[in-house]
Amino acid sequence: MQLISIIGAHQTMRFAEIEAHLSDASTSTISKRLDEFEEADLVTRTQYDEIPPRVEYALTKEGNEVQERLESLLEWATTRS
Amino acid sequence: MQLISIIGAHQTMRFAEIEAHLSDASTSTISKRLDEFEEADLVTRTQYDEIPPRVEYALTKEGNEVQERLESLLEWATTRS
DNA sequence: CGGTATCCAAAGTGATACTG
């Protein structure tokens, strides 16, 4: 949920950037979730074959719908004492 | 999530009633979740000392807030092919 | 840089049996 929310807030993000914003999840967990979300068509993965490698993640149209519906819930969750 | 949603849709519900509407969760799971939600002040538990015993569950004000914020998400999830 | 592979510990779930 936070993953979707964070990507949605930034339009496009690189892996390391996501990691920095999601310090309570490990690398492998983020990686696995990204795979799942890509599989579920919520997130797109764009790989640039450069050196150093660069990969960008962004929400799909579906992903944005989920993100919108998620916002109010996350807002409630985070403002709860 | 479904638990909150279902209780919210019925105002007040008895345990067996909840079980009937949530056939994919076992008795013990429903019981544990209800305890947690009560602990988190999302659900109230009202026990009537009669024979046969009767216990009613309802959402608190907080619970209703969550339920509202949950609806659009659940709606999206269930209408997804 | 952007991951994957491996292993392990912890949490979640269900089936079954039993209780006030």
Next chain:
DNA sequence: CAGTATCACTTTGGATACCG
């Protein structure tokens, strides 16, 4: 009726190490 207790099993997540 409304649960709890126990146990086996599955799922999830993190730590660590390594790779193209």
